[in-house]
Amino acid sequence: MTxxxxxxDGTLRRHEPRTEPLAVAPxxxxxxxxxxxxxxxxxDPYADVSPDSPAAVDWDATLAFRRHLWSHGLxxxxxxxxxxxxxxxxxxxxAELIRRSAAEARAVGGRIACGVGTDQITxxxxxxxxxxxxxxxxxxxxxxxxxxxxxSRALAATAGGPEDYREVYGHxxxxxxxxxxxxxxxxxxxxxxEGYWGSSDLDAATDTFLEVVAAHPDKVDGVKISLLDxxxxxxxxxxxxxxxxxxxxDDFHYPELxxxxxxxxxxxxxxxxxxxxxxxxxAVRVLxxxxxxxxxxLLDPTxxxxxxxxxxxxxxxxxxxxxxxxxxGHQSHFTMVGGLQSARSLxxxxxxxxxxxxxxxxxxxxxxxxxxxxxxxxxxxxx
Numbered sequence: 001m002t003x004x005x006x007x008x009d010g011t012l013r014r015h016e017p018r019t020e021p022l023a024v025a026p027x028x029x030x031x032x033x034x035x036x037x038x039x040x041x042x043x044d045p046y047a048d049v050s051p052d053s054p055a056a057v058d059w060d061a062t063l064a065f066r067r068h069l070w071s072h073g074l075x076x077x078x079x080x081x082x083x084x085x086x087x088x089x090x091x092x093x094x095a096e097l098i099r100r101s102a103a104e105a106r107a108v109g110g111r112i113a114c115g116v117g118t119d120q121i122t123x124x125x126x127x128x129x130x131x132x133x134x135x136x137x138x139x140x141x142x143x144x145x146x147x148x149x150x151x152s153r154a155l156a157a158t159a160g161g162p163e164d165y166r167e168v169y170g171h172x173x174x175x176x177x178x179x180x181x182x183x184x185x186x187x188x189x190x191x192x193x194e195g196y197w198g199s200s201d202l203d204a205a206t207d208t209f210l211e212v213v214a215a216h217p218d219k220v221d222g223v224k225i226s227l228l229d230x231x232x233x234x235x236x237x238x239x240x241x242x243x244x245x246x247x248x249x250d251d252f253h254y255p256e257l258x259x260x261x262x263x264x265x266x267x268x269x270x271x272x273x274x275x276x277x278x279x280x281x282x283a284v285r286v287l288x289x290x291x292x293x294x295x296x297x298l299l300d301p302t303x304x305x306x307x308x309x310x311x312x313x314x315x316x317x318x319x320x321x322x323x324x325x326x327x328x329g330h331q332s333h334f335t336m337v338g339g340l341q342s343a344r345s346l347x348x349x350x351x352x353x354x355x356x357x358x359x360x361x362x363x364x365x366x367x368x369x370x371x372x373x374x375x376x377x378x379x380x381x382x383x
Contacts, residue, residue: 006381035073073285098143134172170215182213279298334375
C-alpha cells in the first residue's frame with residue numbers, strides 16, 4: 001500500500017512504506033568510542049498549559065525512552081539542547097529531569113551526562129552568572145551525573161571579551177568535583193550565542209576555547225563541538241591536550257568524524273542519535289571490530305535524514321526528533337513542551353517520515369504509517 005505525501009511545492013508524491021524494520025538488537029556498551037545520545041523530553045498531552053507555561057512532562061514516557069537508549073549501549077546526554085532547554089523546558093523542569101534521569105541511570109546501570117547552564121537567569125553580572133552555573137553544577141553533582149558545561153546566553157550577553165570567558169570557566173573548572181565536558185554550541189543552534197568565547201571570528205574564539213581547556217586539562221574530560229564545520233572540528237581536536245576527548249556535535253558530518261583518520265577521531269554527543277539510537281549503536285559496534293568501512297556503510301545513509309532534520313532554522317530540529325519518536329511508538333502523541341510541535345511544516349515532517357521509513361527506523365512500520373496518515377488527515381490531506 002502506498003501513501004501520498006505532500007511536497008514543499010504543494011504536490012503529492014507516492015511513497016511505498018517498508019514492511020519490515022531494520023533488525024537491530026540491544027547490546028553492550030562500546031569499546032572504541034564514547035557515545036551519548038542527547039535525548040528529548042516527552043510532554044504530558046493532558047496538561048492544561050500554554051506555550052509559555054512551565055513544561056508539563058510525562059515522566060514515565062520520558063524515562064522509558066532513556067531506558068531504550070541505554071539498552072542499546074548508548075549513554076544519555078540529559079537536559080541538553082535536544083531536551084528543549086531554553087525552548088520550552090525551564091531550569092526547574094531541567095533540574096527535576098536531571099534528578100529523575102540520574103536516579104534511573106543508577107538503577108539500570110546506564111551512563112549519563114547532564115547539561116549545566118545559566119537558564120534560571122537572563123543576564124546580570126559575571127558574579128551572578130558564576131552563581132547560576134554553580135547552582136546547576138551542584139544539582140548535577142549531587143545527582144551523581146557527569147556535568148556538561150553548556151554555553152550560556154547570559155554570559156554571551158554580558159561578557160566584554162575573551163578574558164571574561166576565561167575567568168568564568170576557569171572558576172567553574174577549578175571547583176568542579178569531577179572532569180566535565182565543555183560544550184561549544186554554535187549560533188545556528190541558538191542565535192543568542194553569536195560571538196561566544198569573546199569573538200565572532202571563529203579562529204579567535206577557538207584560541208580562547210583551547211586556552212581554557214589547556215589551563216585545566218585535569219578537569220576537562222572532553223569538549224563537545226556543535227559548529228557543523230567538520231574541518232574546524234578536526235583542526236580543533238588535533239590541538240587538544242593529551243587525554244581530552246573531542247565529542248562531535250556535528251549532525252551533518254558525524255560518520256566521518258567518528259570514524260576518524262590516522263591522526264585521531266571524535267567521540268559523539270549527538271541529538272540525531274535520539275532517533276537513530278539502535279542503528280547508530282549497531283554501527284559503532286561494527287567500528288569496535290576495526291571495520292571502519294562497515295561502520296560507514298551503516299551510518300552514511302542516515303546523513304540525508306539528519307541534514308533534513310537540522311536544516312535551517314536549525315534550532316527547530318527538536319520537532320522532527322519528537323515526531324519520529326511518536327511514529328516509532330516511543331510515545332503515544334505528537335505534543336511537545338512549549339507547543340513546539342508546530343515549528344516545522346507538514347511537508348518537512350512528511351519528508352522526515354519518508355527518509356526514516358526508508359532507513360527502517362520504525363520498529364512497527366504499520367503503526368508509523370497509520371500515524372502518518374492520521375497527521376495528514378488532520379491537515380486536510382487525503383493520504
